[in-house]
Amino acid sequence: MKYLTSLMLLPLLGAILISTLPKNKSNYAKWVALLTSIVVALLGLLIALRFEIDRPGFQFVENYSWIPSFGINYSLGIDGIALVLILMSVILVPIVIVAGWHESEGGRWGSKSFYVLILILETMMIGVFAATDVFLFYVFFEAMLIPVYFLIGGYGVGERAAAAVKFLLYSLFGGLLMLAAIIGIYVISGNQGGHTFDIEKLSQLTIDSTTQNFLFLGFFIAFAIKAPLWPLHTWLPDAAKSATPGTSVLLLGVLDKVGTFGMIRYCIKLFPESSKTFTPVIIALALISILYGAFLAIGQKDIKGLIAFTSISHFGFITMGIFAMTTQGHSGATLYMVNHGFSTAALFLVAGWISARRGSSTIADFGGLQRVTPVLAWTFFIAGLSSLALPGLSSFVSEFLVLVGTYTRYPVAAVIGTLGIVLAALYILIPVQKALHGPITPGNENLPDITRRERIAIAPVIAVIIFLGFYPKPLLDVINPASIATLTAAGFSDPVPAAGGK
């Protein structure tokens, strides 16, 4: 059975089914979308169960010739890192659909298009993590932008069209730089034994260091735009403020992970020397992102803007963990990607519900919700605690691993990065204290508390957050071998701890 292809085809079939629904039956669209995404999630879990932890290299490999005249193959395969990210994606999609059950109704177009776009996006999200052919990866990487563009511009709020365009142009610009780099490495492969896009073969090329640096930058800038790293982040807050909560979850939770995933899979794997050369710069940018994102988050008046800036801070941690080039750093960063996906999902969904009830996303308008809508407020609080990495909640483990992994190689960076944790406490606790616990803002007295549908949507997210906080081992077991393999192949080894080693 072709697991990965089936996993990608299912959402696409769902999308086709929805688009053929007659107009008067468009209510069924969300049910079809939900059922499809649940089946996809179950299949994703099945794949996870059949994944063999101890086997090195890619698993569930599929390989077909696609465009032979350019040596392009349709080849899929997953390692531990890709597996956990795919798993996160397929679990988030049904949650997003349930959570935003009425999200599609405020759009320019009907709900049918909304769910078609979501399911097409799901196909591409799986494809982008599963592709082991660089060309195929690029196809998904770019094509993915189109459904998101229409989701933001068509169903968002406020300056949605402008935000959608900004998002698309930023991403396209990065993508085209990457295209030039892909063409470059492809031509080099042609000079060294045959044109190919196979990631394993490409990683064995010998490239002189100047060329390697340029190609590395082509990839890295594209990924740094995607997983917004200061100073390429400016599209994110706009997009997050304008998109519906569900779209924001997929955008920040999954799509932006393609950037950090790409750094591991492509930047480090293909250009290990350049990765080393640029590490100081990248670590510095990551630190700036951590602090800058956190400071701006503290100053945000808009709840969605707050979450967007916290994410910039978190992506700084992830990037720092990756470029520390230690196994703890890598494993921590990968785990962080998953945890950030869930904690951001929780924050965005609850913030979305609160804003929808209140008709405003300004934090100051949420006064006294702790008393009016206790369950909602508590859920937000837990999500916030996860975001600030409270021990016992999932993000703690990953943030700790990232900092430990960074410390063994770059102690100063790790120490500065720790400041980010302190700031995180501020940006989460200040709004919680001032708004949720404050006096009831006029107009908030009769807001309804969480509904059953919302409970169903948020419960699994909170469960995952708590479960991974206490017992991250299953994920780390899957991630660790892949991290070690990546670093070993790239020629990095963990530094021996200085203290106690004597």
Place this chain on the structure above:
Amino acid sequence: MTDSLILQYSFLAPIMIVLGGAVIGVLVEAFVAAKRRATIQLLIALFTIFVSFISLLRIRNLTSAKAAFNSVMIDGPAIFMQGTILLIAFFAVMIIGDVDHFTAQASAVPGSEEEKSAVQTGRQQTEVFPLTLFAVAGMMLFPAASDLITLFVALEVLSLPLYLMAGLSRRRRLFSQEAALKYFLLGAYSSAFFLFGAAFLYGFSYSVTLAGIHAAVIGGTANNVFLLIGLLFVSIGLLFKVGAVPFHAWTPDVYQGAPTPITGFMAAATKVAAFGALLRIFYVTFGDAVWNWRPILTVIAILTMLVGSIVAITQRDIKRMLAYSSIAHAGFLLTGVIALNRAGLAATLYYLLAYGFITIGAFGVITLVRDSSGEITDLNRWAGLGRRSPKIAALFSFFLLAFAGIPLTSGFIGKFAIFTAAYESGNIGVVVVGVLSSAIAAFFYIRVIVMMYFAEDNKDSLTVVIPSPLTSIAIWVSGAVTLVLGVYPTPVLNFINTLAIFIR
């Protein structure tokens, strides 16, 4: 040599069939009642192109064939480009055949009584069909011509009908006539440049055949100054036709003024023909003098890409915008010429096919967006099209994304192929500029999508006419081709790879 001193009718058949169809079309104008002409002309044109395509298929496996006393070279690239031109022409004629695009009587002064009475009788200039066929024949000959005289004849045969057709618009007739005049005058200049250059090349090599000039280039004893001057002026003549900067000034005016179906045909098919000739001349004749022309052509390509994509941003008219976009695409195609390798030739052929269909489709859609006074080309008034006719807007967006080179469209594969070829030949700078201009170009394509979907609806009486079956077929087939060439281009690429060798 004597054995090739025959016409080789079978190799020339595709071209001659089209010419024959054109002549029959002229006779129909003379002898058939005005009312029935439009239908009959349309059928004749489509049938002619179809038969010509069949006869082309019969000779598709030729590896080398000279015909018409060595002045025509039917080799792989020529066959592919002739086929591309025929396919494009077939769908273009379908759109041309839709009612209401052409003036009732071209000779009547705009606004005069004569014009009014002509409109009332329901007449239409049906000469446009034979004119199209003549242009198609010229275009088919252009990339196959293997001496400078034939090349010049083909250039005129394809250009003259286009000058006329550009002036036949039914609405905004003065505008259309101005465009036609401008096109004619500038075209005549460029023809003069071409002839001037041809004379110098003859002085350089004492030969008008491409093979003879090539022999003189290799020989290296002839006067290099003559070569340079000849090369420069012949290139100017050809670069004018593809709309490369700085010879692009006619493009926006003509694209905007000409009747939209003609603009589409012109944009798609002329580009194929002109790039066909350009490729043949640079690959076959001057390939060994690459250091004489590559630097200047590189500069032209870079300018063309940048000017095309930057100026397009400021356009408020959809046809003008697409005109500048076609300039940018001419720049992308020039990188394939600069590459001067087999991959470059194959990539350019693929790009031309892909671009041709995207263009036909895009202009086909523009013909459908109208109000009571005719087509609406002002971009601001396209606001809300996405809501009023979602299918047409979605199709147009798809064409725009294909122009922009987004994956899963033919435009992406074309761009990838052509940049790869240029990179492989060592012209990395051109590739970087190409990539950057693609990023700039994406901006204005996306702006149109924003306009259609995200701009506030205005209350203008903008409507999308229900497309006639012919236009529908043309635009949806173009869309399907664009998608298929983007998702599974393998068969076409393999076919091109077997063909992509020029024969001297």
